Amino acid sequence: xxxxxxxxxxTTLLHPLATTSLLRRRHISTDTTPLTVETSLPFTSHLIxxxxxxxxxxxxxxxxxxxxxALMRRMEIAxxxxxxxxxxxxxxxxxxxxxxxxIGMEAAITKKDAIITSYRDHCTFLGRGGGLYEAFSELxxxxxGCSNGKGGSMHFYKKDASFYGGHGIVxxxxxxxxxxxxxxxxLKDEAVTFTLYGDGAANQGQLFExxxxxxxxxxxxxxxxxxxxxxxxxxxxxxxxxPAYFKxxxxxxxxxxxxxxxxxxxxxxxxxxxxxxxxxxxxxxMDTYRYHGHSMSDPGSTYRxxxxxxGVRQVRDPIDRxxxxxxxxxxxxxxxxxxxxxxxxKEVDEAVAQAKESPIPExxxxxxxxYVKGFGSESFGADRxxxxxxxx
Amino acid sequence: xxxxxxxxxxxxxxxxxxxxxPKKLVAPSRTNLPAITRSKRYIVASGSDASNKSLRVRHxxxxxxxxxxxxxxxxxxxHELLLFEALQxxxxxxxxxxxxxxxxxxxxxxxxxxxxxxKGLADKFGxxxxxxxxxxxxxxxxxxxxxxxxxxxxxxxxxNMGFLLLAFNQISNNCGMLHYTSGGQFTIPVVIRGPGGxxxxxxxxxxxxxxxxxxxxxxxxxxxxSTPYNAKGLMKAAIRSENPVIxxxxxxxxxxxxxxxxxxxxxxxxxxxxxxxxxHITILTYSRMRxxxxxxxxxxxxxxxxxxxxxxxxxxxxxxxxxxxxxxxxHRVLIVEECMRTGGIxxxxxxxxxxxxxxxxxxxxxxxxxQDVPTPYAGTLEEWTVVQPAQIVTAVEQLCQ
Numbered sequence: 001x002x003x004x005x006x007x008x009x010x011t012t013l014l015h016p017l018a019t020t021s022l023l024r025r026r027h028i029s030t031d032t033t034p035l036t037v038e039t040s041l042p043f044t045s046h047l048i049x050x051x052x053x054x055x056x057x058x059x060x061x062x063x064x065x066x067x068x069x070a071l072m073r074r075m076e077i078a079x080x081x082x083x084x085x086x087x088x089x090x091x092x093x094x095x096x097x098x099x100x101x102x103i104g105m106e107a108a109i110t111k112k113d114a115i116i117t118s119y120r121d122h123c124t125f126l127g128r129g130g131g132l133y134e135a136f137s138e139l140x141x142x143x144x145g146c147s148n149g150k151g152g153s154m155h156f157y158k159k160d161a162s163f164y165g166g167h168g169i170v171x172x173x174x175x176x177x178x179x180x181x182x183x184x185x186x187l188k189d190e191a192v193t194f195t196l197y198g199d200g201a202a203n204q205g206q207l208f209e210x211x212x213x214x215x216x217x218x219x220x221x222x223x224x225x226x227x228x229x230x231x232x233x234x235x236x237x238x239x240x241x242x243p244a245y246f247k248x249x250x251x252x253x254x255x256x257x258x259x260x261x262x263x264x265x266x267x268x269x270x271x272x273x274x275x276x277x278x279x280x281x282x283x284x285x286m287d288t289y290r291y292h293g294h295s296m297s298d299p300g301s302t303y304r305x306x307x308x309x310x311g312v313r314q315v316r317d318p319i320d321r322x323x324x325x326x327x328x329x330x331x332x333x334x335x336x337x338x339x340x341x342x343x344x345x346k347e348v349d350e351a352v353a354q355a356k357e358s359p360i361p362e363x364x365x366x367x368x369x370x371y372v373k374g375f376g377s378e379s380f381g382a383d384r385x386x387x388x389x390x391x392x
Numbered sequence: 393x394x395x396x397x398x399x400x401x402x403x404x405x406x407x408x409x410x411x412x413x414p415k416k417l418v419a420p421s422r423t424n425l426p427a428i429t430r431s432k433r434y435i436v437a438s439g440s441d442a443s444n445k446s447l448r449v450r451h452x453x454x455x456x457x458x459x460x461x462x463x464x465x466x467x468x469x470x471h472e473l474l475l476f477e478a479l480q481x482x483x484x485x486x487x488x489x490x491x492x493x494x495x496x497x498x499x500x501x502x503x504x505x506x507x508x509x510x511k512g513l514a515d516k517f518g519x520x521x522x523x524x525x526x527x528x529x530x531x532x533x534x535x536x537x538x539x540x541x542x543x544x545x546x547x548x549x550x551x552n553m554g555f556l557l558l559a560f561n562q563i564s565n566n567c568g569m570l571h572y573t574s575g576g577q578f579t580i581p582v583v584i585r586g587p588g589g590x591x592x593x594x595x596x597x598x599x600x601x602x603x604x605x606x607x608x609x610x611x612x613x614x615x616x617x618s619t620p621y622n623a624k625g626l627m628k629a630a631i632r633s634e635n636p637v638i639x640x641x642x643x644x645x646x647x648x649x650x651x652x653x654x655x656x657x658x659x660x661x662x663x664x665x666x667x668x669x670x671x672h673i674t675i676l677t678y679s680r681m682r683x684x685x686x687x688x689x690x691x692x693x694x695x696x697x698x699x700x701x702x703x704x705x706x707x708x709x710x711x712x713x714x715x716x717x718x719x720x721x722x723h724r725v726l727i728v729e730e731c732m733r734t735g736g737i738x739x740x741x742x743x744x745x746x747x748x749x750x751x752x753x754x755x756x757x758x759x760x761x762x763q764d765v766p767t768p769y770a771g772t773l774e775e776w777t778v779v780q781p782a783q784i785v786t787a788v789e790q791l792c793q
Contacts, residue, residue, distance in 0.1 A: 116538075148575035155573040164541055165574065169565055175531040176566060179538020186494065186520060186544060209531030216526065369576040370611050372634035 029331055031059040037325060039264035046246055048253035048282070051271040055263040059331040061107060065262050066322045068106075069099040070341050072123040073319060074348040075132060076292070079122065079139060082352065083296045088139045091168075092153045095123040097260075097291040100318035101226055102127040104265025105194060109273060112189065116164040116177045117196035119154035120226075120290075124196070128163040130156065132348060136355035144358040148365065162191075171197060171204030174223070178210040181221035181281075192220040192276045194269070200231025202245050211281065215252050218280035222272040223249075225285045226259065232294040233303045246285035259288030260316040289316065470651035478620035478652060479509045479641070482627035483547065485656065487517055490545065493631055496523040496532055497549030497586075506551050507587060507646050533559035533584070537566045537636075540580045545631060553588030553640065554600035567636045568611035583630040585639035589680055589730055590778050592644065596766035599774075603640055603707050604736040614707040615661055616640040616679045620650040622705060625659025633661060640707070642680045664711035670700035673724040673788055676715060676741060678704045681728045681779060688784035697788060707737055715741075716749055723754040724791050728779055733761040755791050760784065 034056045043050035076096040082088045095102070098120070105115070106127040117124050122135055130146060138145025139153055147155050147166075154168040164180060167173040177195025184191050201207060202225050214221045225245040229236045236243045246254030253275070257268040268284055275282045289312045293300025300309070326332050332340075473481070487493045495510055501524040504511035514522040525532040529550065536546035550556040556563065563584065570578050590599040603614055613635050617623035623641070630637035667682065668689060677685045682703050689699050700718055704711060719725055725745055729738040738759040745757050760779045767777055 114542075146575065147573055147577070150575055151573040157574040157577050159574070159577040164538070164578075165570075167566070169561055172534065172561055172566060175534025175562065176538035176541070178531070179535035179540075180542055182535055183539040183542040183544045186539070187542070206528070206530045206534065209526070209528035210535070212526055213528065213531055213535065217523075369572050371613070372571060372579050 029059045029063075031331075032061075034058055035062070035329065037263055039258065039267065040261045040321070041258045041264070043264070043268065044246070044256040046244075046249070046254040046283075047251075048255065048275070050255060051267050053267075055267045057263060057266070059326075059329070062322060062326050062329070062331060065103050065107070066319065066326060066337060067340055067344065068103050068127070069262070069319045069322065070344045071132075071348065072096070072099045072102065072126055074341075074344050075122060075126065075135065078136075078348050078352055080292070080296065082136075082139065087356070088153065088296075089141070090152055091119070092139070092296040093120040093294065094292040094296070095120050095290070097312070097318070098226060098228060098286075098288045099123055100262040100265055100321075101196075101224075101259050101286045101288055103318075104262040105224075105269045107262070107266040108269035109194070110191070111161050112191040113273065114162040114164055114177075114180045114184070114191065114193040115196065116173045116180060116193065117166070118170065118173055118198060118201065119166070119168050120198075121154070121156045121166045125156040125158060125163060125166075128158050128161040130158050130161070130163070132351035133354055133358075136352050137358050140355055140358075141360065142355060142358040143361045143365070144355070148369075149361045150365070150369070171201040171206050173197065174201070174204065174207040174210040177223070178214045178219055178221050181214060181219040181276075182217070184220055185217075190277065192222055192273050194222045194224055196224045196226055198231065199225060199227040199229060199236050199243070199245060200234070200239065202227075202248065203231075203240060211249055211252060211283075214281040215249075220276040221281045222269070222276050223252075223281060223283045225283065226288055227285050228288050228290045230290070230294070230303065233298065235303060244285075246283050249281070249283045252281050252283055254283040254285065256285045256287065259286030260318045260321065262318055262322060469654045471654055472649060472651045473620060474646065475617075475620045475623050475641075475648045475650075476507055476509050476646040478624040478650075479617075479627050480511060480513070482624040483510065483631075484513060484516070486628055486631040487513065487521065490631075492543060493545045493547065494521045494523065494539075495547045495549065496525050496536055498525055498527055498551045500524060500549055505549070507641075507643075509646075510549070529555050529558040530562060534562040534566065536582050536584075537562055537570070537580055540582045540636075541570065541578045545581045545583075547583045547585065547631060550584065550586030552598050552600075552643075553586045553602045554597055556584065556586065556602060557600070557605070560605070563606065563612070563638075564609045568609040571635075572611060579634050580636045581631075581634050582636045583627075583639055584636070585627075585630075585641060587641045587643040587646070589640075589642040589644070590762070590767050590774065593769055593771055593774055594643070594767075595769050599767035601731045601736070601762070603638075604731045606638055607708050607737060607740060612636045612638055612708065613661060614638045614640065615705055616642075616707055617705070618642070618645060618679050618682045618703055620648060621652050622659050622665060622703075624652060625657055626661065626705070628656075629658045629661045632658070637661065640679065644680055645683075659705075662706045662709060662711055664714040665703040665705050666714065667701040667703050668699065670698040670722070672698045672722060672792055673700065673726060674715070674718040674722045675699050675701045675726045675728060675784070675788070676704050677701065677728040678707065678737070679730060681730050684779060684781050685728050685784055688781040688788070691781065691785050692788055695785075695789075697792060699788060704741070710741060710744055712744060712748060715745065716752075719745065719749045719752050723752055725753065725757045726784070726787055726791055727757065727759040727761075728784055729759070729761050730778060731761055733759075733764050736761050758787055758791055760787055 035058055036054050036056050039053045042053055073096050076094045083092045102123045134146040141149045143149050155166040157165045177193050181193040231239050246256045255268055258264045272282045272284055323337055499506055500510040501514035501522045533548055536548040539546050567580055588602055615626050617626045630639050675685050685701055692699050700722055727738040727741055731737050738761050742757045742759050763777045768774055
């Protein structure tokens with residue numbers, strides 16, 4: 001896409017550029033021949049033998065990783081500026097830095113597998129096939145948002161892609177996720193549920209309750225702890241006696257994964273899906289990092305140093321890792337990737353502009369979707385705007 | 393005890409029902425057949441004032457007009473059972489009808505249910521459909537809600553309603569609100585049921601009345617059953633409803649005996665039940681207090697009063713239509729409930745009646761509720777926390793002066 005525009009522009013320029021554009025066309029490949037890449041770190045496991053470090057991927061997949069992660073990163077940054085411009089209100093929890101988890105997971109599963117996550121859900125929504133326009137509209141509280149503007153940042157859902165949200169209360173999605181897995185088992189769906197929670201939620205009692213039930217009934221649930229090392233302002237070592245979250249399942253096997261490496265995430269999720277379908281629940285701990293604070297109202301630097309943040313950004317950034325892989329495997333050049341990023345930025349800006357134009361919900365929307373109309377009996381008061389009855 | 397006949401009523405009744413759509417058989421308000429109440433009146437349709445009704449059950453009077461005779465005749469085929477058996481029958485019929493219905497709760501499966509409501513179901517439907525959960529209300533309520541998001545219809549049992557306080561977050565945030573916050577994408581057709589209310593010296597923690605805590609959660613419906621007839625009807629309606637419904641049963645009412653019809657019927661979830669029509673005063677009540685009120689009614693009738701007793705059944709939303717008509721007739725209202733005085737169902741109902749029917753009232757709405765105390769263990773003290781028939785009689789006399 002970016003490439004064709006470049007080549008058309010280059011016809012007006014000097015001849016050498018035209019030949020290099022041909023070279024470029026050869027580099028950006030939609031090649032699906034398998035490519036094997038080693039993950040950055042070996043997997044650490046608990047009660048199970050870990051999968052191999054060699055991940056099979058392809059040029060097309062790596063490029064899609066790059067594009068999608070760049071899109072997610074751009075979206076989060078755009079959301080940051082929209083929040084500061086007071087177009088997004090309330091709570092806005094940004095996912096930049098953690099994109100590899102969403103992307104790697106998507107690469108390993110289908111749309112029949114369910115994902116449920118907490119309030120840091122913008123990128124997961126995008127990964128599941130959600131649109132930028134719906135996302136921004138929802139963030140700005142417009143009618144065209146994915147939840148009709150009534151959910152907000154913490155309540156993104158996409159039923160047709162089996163994305164179950166989007167939950168504000170820390171840890172409450174763990175039992176819901178086990179319920180989804182239960183339904184999958186009941187309906188014999190041959191699919192699994194990925195229940196994502198954070199290192200803060202890992203201390204919730206309901207998580208262990210849900211884990212117990214899932215293990216007892218062999219539910220196809222994969223519990224994924226996105227360990228970004230900070231539960232809002234409290235570091236991991238201050239809130240958990242045992243920060244080895246993948247071992248906390250005790251009788252449930254666990255795997256610790258480098259969450260900044262999209263390929264490692266993909267490998268782990270594939271492995272976990274196979275395990276869950278046959279043997280019941282498994283815990284994945286994704287070692288990841290968020291660059292922003294917990295939410296937009298948190299500067300993110302009162303409980304950690306700026307050096308730490310920039311250190312992680314330089315050494316472990318997920319997009320840079322994939323960029324280096326692409327360049328080293330000669331799949332595309334640095335310039336092409338930069339152009340791709342520019343394209344992505346343009347796409348995001350367009351979506352933001354479009355979303356800014358979209359209408360706010362009508363007042364009557366306040367009372368819709370509180371109840372579903374029941375089987376035959378008209379609910380006399382359930383949808384009513386005021387407690388009124390007309391008498392003859 | 394008369395033998396129970398399961399499922400469809402029997403060959404003869406089935407053929408008579410062949411042109412009849414059981415889904416439209418939303419039973420109109422009717423008094424119970426003689427077993428519990430003194431009144432032997434049997435109201436099928438409220439007749440003439442059918443024109444402005446917003447309840448579709450009234451519109452459907454014309455539709456079932458032809459079959460009304462059939463209903464009357466078929467309703468004479470009855471079987472007698474206890475309230476918990478009526479609940480079990482309703483549950484079993486719905487599980488037979490729809491494979492998506494499943495039950496989850498503590499000891500509902502192999503043990504048969506702590507109040508025997510799910511007895512025999514695990515043997516019939518298997519362990520996956522009648523799930524014995526570990527003791528984790530928060531988790532299994534959340535599980536039921538998550539399963540409902542995908543299309544299953546779980547019936548979640550709290551062994552005692554009070555235990556569901558541990559699942560309050562799931563019920564309030566996920567059950568009530570997911571339909572709204574997802575913009576209508578997800579429906580949560582769960583039924584959350586369990587026994588609550590003040591029992592016989594069970595202690596404070598096992599005598600909770602949760603309807604007052606749950607009533608402000610937007611997005612849920614609450615119903616309270618009081619007789620075997622409405623228990624079965626409400627259970628079936630709740631399972632079939634697309635909304636999340638909380639069905640409140642009462643610990644002391646499980647052994648009530650009544651004859652209920654053999655053929656399939658469903659009660660309207662949002663409708664109140666006219667227990668005893670009258671002229672002088674409207675007494676609104678639900679669940680166990682209905683029986684205290686009826687006992688007081690005997691005394692009142694002897695003293696020359698004519699109370700109209702309505703079992704409101706639907707705790708959220710209130711059936712202001714039936715209630716309003718009654719207030720219009722009698723102009724005096726007494727609410728008798730088992731909730732606490734502060735913030736109970738009676739408090740909300742008083743506000744609703746005052747707001748809507750202020751012009752029709754001749755006297756302030758009086759509300760008799762339980763005392764604002766933790767329920768004590770000692771028998772006499774426990775009796776004093778709950779409204780007794782003598783207090784109801786005094787209140788009526790006071791109001792009717």
